[in-house]
Amino acid sequence: MITGFDFGTSNCAMGVVEPSENNAETVTLLPLENGKAFVPSTLYALERELICESVGLQITNPSLKEEYIGLRSGPLAQARRVRLEEGIEQDEQSLFFGHAAFEQYFSLPEEGYFVKSPKSFLGSSGLRAESINFFEDIVTAMMQSIKQRAEKSLGENINHTVIGRPVNFQGIDAEKSNQQAIDILTVSAKRAGFQSVEFLFEPIAAGLNFETRLTEDKTVLVVDVGGGTTDCAMVRMGPSHRNNVDRKADFLGHSGERVGGNDLDIQLAGKCLMPLFGMQSIMKSGLPVPTQPFWNAVTTNNVGAQSSFNSQQTGFQLEQLLLDASQPHLIQRFIDLRDEKQNHHVVRSSEQCKIALSSLDQSYVDLSYIEANLGCDVSRSDFSEAISRPLSRMVALMEDAVAQAGCQPDLIYVTGGSAQSPVIRKAIEQKLGSIEVVDGDHFGSVAAGLTVWAQRIFS
Structure with missing residues (x-):
């Protein structure tokens, strides 16, 4: 299945083209949260170390999973220690997304780990390798959740996607910033299960949608x-x-x-x-x-x-x-x-x-x-x-x-x-x-x- 994926700063949405009357094709935005097409770009984890663990467990491609486990051996071991120390059971929900993430944060703001709008950070200058890895994990976890929700709604797998991107993620050293952000998004999308990933400027995407109305x-x-x-x-x-x-x-x-x-x-x-x-x-x-x-x-x-x-x-x-x-x-x-x-x-x-x-x-x-x-x-x-x-x-x-x-x-x-x-x-x-x-x-x-x-x- 083919989708457009708006991994937005405030909200995320995913669309598909479906046949309609007279064999015409129409764009449908898939329900992602409580029947609605838009899910806030938020994540809450009981402990930040558990984000990495969740990502690893949900990578479905065997070679990517093996590679990821090798790259994150240290953080994965730390996640196991945190579970033991905090008494968090394996079957206990540890990550929340969208409005559920807001609810968890509002109820226990001084506990857990909350992040809103991770897309804002992807092009930040001076990030260490550890920080880039962490942002990859946050984005992957969110993409995995959104893709799973979309696939449940469709009843079939989603393999190919075009993801929106801003003209510039950051104003400082824009070319390097843009490449860093695109690399994070690409790696995350592949780990989330997309086989093919392309990007399109967001204002051009918005224009393409409007163009269908022009006579x-x-x-x-x-x-x-x-x-x-x-x-x-x-x-x-x-x-x-x-x-x-x-x-x-x-x-x-x-x-x-x-x-x-x-x-x-x-x-x-x-x-x-x-x-x-x-x-x-x-x-x-x-x-x-x-x-x-x-x-x-x-x-x-x-x-x-x-x-x-x-x-x-x-x-x-x-x-x-x-x-x-x-x-x-x-x-x-x-x-x-x-x-x-x-x-x-x-x-x-x-x-x-x-x-x-x-x-x-x-x-x-x-x-x-x-x-x-x-x-x-x-x-x-x-x-x-x-x-x-x-x-x-x-x-x-x-x-x-x-x-x-x-x-x-x-x-x-x-x-x-x-x-x-x-x-x-x-x-x-x-x-x-x-x-x-x-x-x-x-x-x-x-x-x-x-x-x-x-x-x-x-x-």
């Missing part, structure tokens, strides 16, 4: 505001182009950067929620409290920031701040958040606020899971001000793609979960003028386009 040729600026990146592509599309297998001549320009919905959540959390934990407060000396620990707390898509936030040095710094602060109760609240590992939960609350502000002028952020009656109101104007920096970078990417093409688009096709925000829509319209802006399936367009391309190259 005349157009030059389209595709703007995909994903969870981890914003990717733009200027593409000639329509009836004269869509049946071509080689589309290189139709792609007039593309741009992409690691700035997406997660960055909007982080900025909103930092500027609107972190003041409740002491950010922007004053020390007894009259100087402002250092802001870096607070930004590190909410920058959950950055390995370095999270390492720093959880370091012993930050612990010592916060103990000193507690003595020097003019409002020590705020710093203590922040220390409690850190001790109980609730920073991911705060960013999740920020994300839910962002989503609410797509349809509301104001939303209340409830933080009572940290302290009774804790929370604040956030307006759409507050959100607009908080995200001004990443939003300006998104608009610059659109301008770059248009400049590369050397022509103006006939229309703008916007997709991606964060593209639903009226604040982002307004910025696009203000910058690119009176060009028609068309909304796509904000969550399913990439998966659908990947499926269209997979069917074209594998069938």
Whole structure:
């Protein structure tokens, strides 16, 4: 079976082409969790060492399994020790994915190992071999789970896939970063059981899905505001182009950067929620409290920031701040958040606020899971001000793609979960003028386009 696989920063989805009436073929996104097509890109493990063990147990290809066991002999032995020490039985569920991972983390944030949006880390610079191996295991475990769910839904094996990729996984040393991320995804996909793996730029995939609706040729600026990146592509599309297998001549320009919905959540959390934990407060000396620990707390898509936030040095710094602060109760609240590992939960609350502000002028952020009656109101104007920096970078990417093409688009096709925000829509319209802006399936367009391309190259 052939699939398109959107291994997304925020959500994952998988699609297949199925026959419909009059022998026509339609793209169907497979139910992956509770009958829904989208599963959050999250993993929770009772102990992080058990991720490696789970991967090894579920590799079905004998040669790949043998190779993996040889490569991970040390971590696998450590996993066995952890099971014995923690009293975790072999038949006890040790890994959780999607909403179940969120539920486990929310109920026991200070225990276990929780990761959200692993795709954000794959292109990180300076990763040691051990870190790359660990990210391979996280991605493989997630892919194994998603593939098994999809196959259960289909009732048959999935062998070939096209996986979406951003234009750039990271902004620094992009070529090396991109290769590292693609290597991790390829190795993981093969260990998850895919025999053939290809990749396609996500904005182009979104454009392919939109192209099926066009009745005349157009030059389209595709703007995909994903969870981890914003990717733009200027593409000639329509009836004269869509049946071509080689589309290189139709792609007039593309741009992409690691700035997406997660960055909007982080900025909103930092500027609107972190003041409740002491950010922007004053020390007894009259100087402002250092802001870096607070930004590190909410920058959950950055390995370095999270390492720093959880370091012993930050612990010592916060103990000193507690003595020097003019409002020590705020710093203590922040220390409690850190001790109980609730920073991911705060960013999740920020994300839910962002989503609410797509349809509301104001939303209340409830933080009572940290302290009774804790929370604040956030307006759409507050959100607009908080995200001004990443939003300006998104608009610059659109301008770059248009400049590369050397022509103006006939229309703008916007997709991606964060593209639903009226604040982002307004910025696009203000910058690119009176060009028609068309909304796509904000969550399913990439998966659908990947499926269209997979069917074209594998069938």
